[in-house]
Each structure stands twice: as C-alpha cells, then as structure tokens.
Amino acid sequence: MNYISTRDNQCAVSASFAIANGISAEGGLFVPEAIPQTDAAFIESLVPLDYAARARKILPLFLTDYTADELREYTAAAYGAQFTGDTPAPVVKLRDNVSMLELWHGPTCAFKDMALQLLPHLLTGAAGRVLDGKESVILVATSGDTGKAALEGFKDVKGTRILVFFPEHGVSPMQKLQMMTQEGENVGVCGIEGNFDDAQTGVKAIFTDPAVRSKLAANGMCFSSANSINWGRLVPQIVYYFSAYADLIAQGEIKNGDRVNFTVPTGNFGNILAGWYAMKMGLPVNKLICASNENDVLTEFLTTGRYNRRRPFHTTVSPSMDILISSNLERLIFHLLHNDSEETKRLFAALKETGEYTVPDALLREIKSTFAAGCCNDDETKAAIADTYKTHGYLSDTHTGVAIRVYNSYRAATGDKTPTVIVSTASPYKFSKAVLSAVADGQIEAETEFDMVRELEEKTGVPAPAPLKGLAGKAPRFTGVCEKDRMEAEVYKLLGI
Numbered sequence: 001m002n003y004i005s006t007r008d009n010q011c012a013v014s015a016s017f018a019i020a021n022g023i024s025a026e027g028g029l030f031v032p033e034a035i036p037q038t039d040a041a042f043i044e045s046l047v048p049l050d051y052a053a054r055a056r057k058i059l060p061l062f063l064t065d066y067t068a069d070e071l072r073e074y075t076a077a078a079y080g081a082q083f084t085g086d087t088p089a090p091v092v093k094l095r096d097n098v099s100m101l102e103l104w105h106g107p108t109c110a111f112k113d114m115a116l117q118l119l120p121h122l123l124t125g126a127a128g129r130v131l132d133g134k135e136s137v138i139l140v141a142t143s144g145d146t147g148k149a150a151l152e153g154f155k156d157v158k159g160t161r162i163l164v165f166f167p168e169h170g171v172s173p174m175q176k177l178q179m180m181t182q183e184g185e186n187v188g189v190c191g192i193e194g195n196f197d198d199a200q201t202g203v204k205a206i207f208t209d210p211a212v213r214s215k216l217a218a219n220g221m222c223f224s225s226a227n228s229i230n231w232g233r234l235v236p237q238i239v240y241y242f243s244a245y246a247d248l249i250a251q252g253e254i255k256n257g258d259r260v261n262f263t264v265p266t267g268n269f270g271n272i273l274a275g276w277y278a279m280k281m282g283l284p285v286n287k288l289i290c291a292s293n294e295n296d297v298l299t300e301f302l303t304t305g306r307y308n309r310r311r312p313f314h315t316t317v318s319p320s321m322d323i324l325i326s327s328n329l330e331r332l333i334f335h336l337l338h339n340d341s342e343e344t345k346r347l348f349a350a351l352k353e354t355g356e357y358t359v360p361d362a363l364l365r366e367i368k369s370t371f372a373a374g375c376c377n378d379d380e381t382k383a384a385i386a387d388t389y390k391t392h393g394y395l396s397d398t399h400t401g402v403a404i405r406v407y408n409s410y411r412a413a414t415g416d417k418t419p420t421v422i423v424s425t426a427s428p429y430k431f432s433k434a435v436l437s438a439v440a441d442g443q444i445e446a447e448t449e450f451d452m453v454r455e456l457e458e459k460t461g462v463p464a465p466a467p468l469k470g471l472a473g474k475a476p477r478f479t480g481v482c483e484k485d486r487m488e489a490e491v492y493k494l495l496g497i
C-alpha cells in the first residue's frame with residue numbers, strides 16, 4: 001500500500017517513509033491511497049483475541065512494508081505489562097446501551113499511550129529502511145498529554161532524540177510535572193509563552209523550513225513527528241475501535257453487524273479520525289459524535305461547513321482539547337474530496353491567510369451523514385462528572401466529562417438509542433482539582449496537587465494510578481520557558497548544534 005500527501009496526490013511513498021518523515025515535504029499530511037476493507041468474518045475473528053493479537057490483524061492492512069515478525073515483536077512490546085489491568089483498552093458498561101472505552105491504563109495515564117507505546121518501534125523499524133543511518137529528531141507540540149506519552153515512548157530509544165514544547169500556562173499541574181520530571185538521556189522539554197496552536201504552528205514551520213532541514217542533515221539528523229500529523233500515530237488508534245466492537249460482541253451487548261455510535265472528546269481530530277477510518281474499513285458505525293469544550297470550532301464546522309479559527313481561545317478544565325486548529329481535519333476533507341489535493345491545498349491556504357474556509361454543500365451533507373457534534377462549557381462538564389459519579393458510581397476525567405455531556409444532549413435531542421461507546425481518554429487524577437471540585441460540589445480542603453489526589457481517593461475510593469502518585473516530591477529537571485518565536489533557537493540549543 002502506498003501513501004499520498006493531502007497536498008500532493010501524485011507522490012507515492014511507503015508506510016515506512018510516511019512514518020519516518022512524519023509530514024510530507026510540501027506541508028501535506030500522509031494518507032493511505034486506498035482504505036483496506038474488512039468484513040463480518042474478519043470482525044468475528046477478532047473476538048477471541050487479546051489486544052496485541054487484534055492489533056496484529058489490523059496493522060498489516062496498512063503497514064504493508066513491515067514484516068509479520070516485526071509487527072509481532074512491536075505489538076508484544078507495546079501492549080505488555082506497562083498497561084495495568086487485564087487489557088490495555090477495557091470496555092466498561094456505564095448503563096443500558098452505553099459503555100466506556102477506557103484508554104488510559106498505560107504508563108502516562110492518557111489515551112496517547114495507545115499509539116505512543118507503539119510508534120517508537122514503528123519509527124526505528126522504518127528508519128532502518130529509509131533514513132540511512134540518520135538520527136531521528138522527534139519534535140512534539142503538546143496540549144498536555146502527547147508530550148509525556150511521547151517522552152515515555154521515546155526515552156533512551158537508540159537513534160532518536162525527542163524535544164517537547166508545551167504551553168507554559170495551558171496544561172494541568174500534573175501534566176506539567178509529568179513532563180518536567182522526565183528521565184532519559186535523549187530528551188528535552190521546554191514551555192512556551194503561547195497556546196497549543198502557537199506550539200503546533202511553530203513545530204510545523206520548523207519542520208518544513210528547508211534551511212532548518214539542511215542544518216539538521218549536516219549534523220546527521222532528520223526530523224520526525226510524534227504528533228497525530230504522523231500516520232504512525234493514527235494507525236494504532238484504529239485498532240481500539242475494532243477492539244471495542246469485538247468486546248461488545250463478547251459481552252453480549254451487541255450482535256456482529258449491529259451498528260454502534262462512538263462519542264469522542266476531540267481536539268486535534270486524531271482520535272475521532274481513527275474511528276472514521278475504522279468505519280470506512282467496514283466497522284458497523286452509526287454516528288461518530290464529536291465532543292468539544294468551549295473551543296467549539298469543530299462543532300460549528302461539522303454542523304455548518306464553515307471552519308473559522310478567528311474566535312477567542314478559551315483555557316478550560318479539559319486543556320488537551322484547547323485547540324482551534326484541528327490538523328487532522330485536513331485528512332478527512334482530502335478523502336471526502338476524493339483525493340483532490342489542489343482543492344485541499346486551496347482550502348488550507350485560505351485557513352492560513354484568512355483564518356477560515358467553507359466546504360461545498362455536498363461535502364457538508366456527507367459529513368453530517370456520519371458526524372454529529374456538540375460542545376459544552378466547564379460548568380456543564382463538571383455537572384456531567386458529578387452526575388455520572390452520583391448516578392452510576394463512575395469517575396471520569398474532564399475530557400471524558402465533555403464527551404458524556406455532549407452524548408447526553410445528543411441522545412435527548414435525537415432520541416437515538418443506538419448502543420454507544422464513549423471514549424474515555426484520561427485518568428481523572430491528571431485533573432484532580434476540577435474532578436474533585438465536581439464531585440465535592442466545590443468544597444475542596446486540600447491545597448496542593450498531591451493533597452487533592454489523596455482527597456479524591458478518599459472521597460471516591462477510586463485509587464490513583466501509581467505513575468502519577470510516584471511524582472510526589474520528585475524534583476523538576478526541565479524548567480526552561482521560551483517565547484513562541486524562539487522555538488527554532490531552542491531546538492538548536494537542546495540538540496547542541
């Protein structure tokens with residue numbers, strides 16, 4: 001299978017090339033030139049398998065230049081004991097017809113681990129084939145969770161260096177501490193004075209600047225990305241949509257062939273896009289429900305066809321979704337435009353120059369046949385967390401709280417009773433203050449982050465994950481902050497070139 005770029009449908013590269021390079025030279029995103037098809041028998045065959053074995057059925061459909069031996073080794077290493085519990089992605093029943101897909105049992109307690117435990121293996125395998133000995137420099141912009149998950153995945157991986165930029169005032173205290181205390185010889189972390197969009201725009205600009213690329217090449221280095229602009233981030237995420245469906249069959253909640261909804265708390269549109277690929281591969285999906293916080297740019301786009309990033313940026317209790325430029329939408333639009341890279345280029349040039357674009361009516365109709373969308377503010381998110389805890393004894397994080405709220409509104413407005421999976425993306429203990437304030441009606445006694453963790457544990461009886469508790473008292477190692485227009489210089493400094 002070849003990959004083409006959303007801004008150049010004539011280039012044809014291997015999966016290894018797409019993953020090792022992260023982004024196409026002209027700034028487009030790599031996508032598969034055709035989407036592989038599965039059928040009911042394929043889905044049935046997943047039911048008795050464990051998660052790694054399910055991954056071994058799905059990944060080869062896309063990663064055709066990796067050998068079966070490579071993928072066996074990588075999936076065994078990625079989905080092993082670093083995930084706690086019986087399976088990396090358990091499906092837990094919330095109430096009749098509604099289940100939670102918990103994706104946060106990995107080492108950094110957010111769903112990014114599902115892809116970032118595998119990506120370093122995919123990338124080093126690919127580098128051997130396409131980078132002739134160059135060192136991979138992984139440049140990451142994070143809204144909070146990708147940074148830590150990428151650092152954990154790539155720390156001390158031979159032939160790689162990893163540099164993470166996070167918005168200094170835009171992540172939770174726990175997220176910040178996770179990154180600032182990162183261990184490993186090949187890692188660097190820096191805060192920026194700016195928001196996630198600034199970090200992402202800065203990283204993309206550094207990435208595609210020919211002068212920067214040649215400076216790296218002269219030092220035997222080459223950039224790659226661990227953000228969801230990298231195909232190697234998306235493809236592992238397709239697996240858990242199939243896995244959740246297989247689990248629902250195993251649990252007797254559905255019969256093979258029944259359609260299900262997925263509700264996905266969304267920021268950069270990577271997670272939900274993986275669900276879209278799963279649907280296009282033949283997974284029986286009714287609706288993909290896109291849940292946003294007060295940064296509601298996607299809600300407007302998916303309901304009106306107009307994408308307008310010129311709007312106030314809100315800092316919310318679900319910081320990993322505080323995003324106004326959702327990169328992966330470019331992939332969806334390219335596919336829906338039947339691989340028309342000229343038109344895709346035009347739309348995204350307009351976004352860059354004018355801050356907005358509008359898709360044709362026919363495309364909007366197609367979007368609406370698959371996607372529903374909704375948003376909510378922080379008070380509504382906290383009310384959803386409190387209500388879900390009181391009614392069902394289920395404790396959710398703030399991002400998942402957004403999804404629960406948006407799903408409840410969707411169901412009330414449409415009467416749609418299709419079995420639904422709500423994708424649960426982080427441990428509540430990454431956002432203890434907001435979650436505690438929700439379940440304790442705003443009455444918090446604790447003052448420090450780790451006192452809040454303890455108070456939340458005592459109040460709910462839900463144990464905090466060991467990797468988060470273990471950060472208490474750990475001294476920060478990276479405390480640097482830079483201006484958003486100084487990121488390039490910071491990269492050279494961190495690389496020592």
Ligand SMILES: *Cc1c(COP(=O)(O)O)cnc(C)c1O
Binds near residue numbers: 111112228265270425
């Ligand atoms: C990254 C993240 C999201 C948003 O996922 P996208 O793929 O960017 O849409 C939602 N919730 C949490 C906890 C996250 O870390």
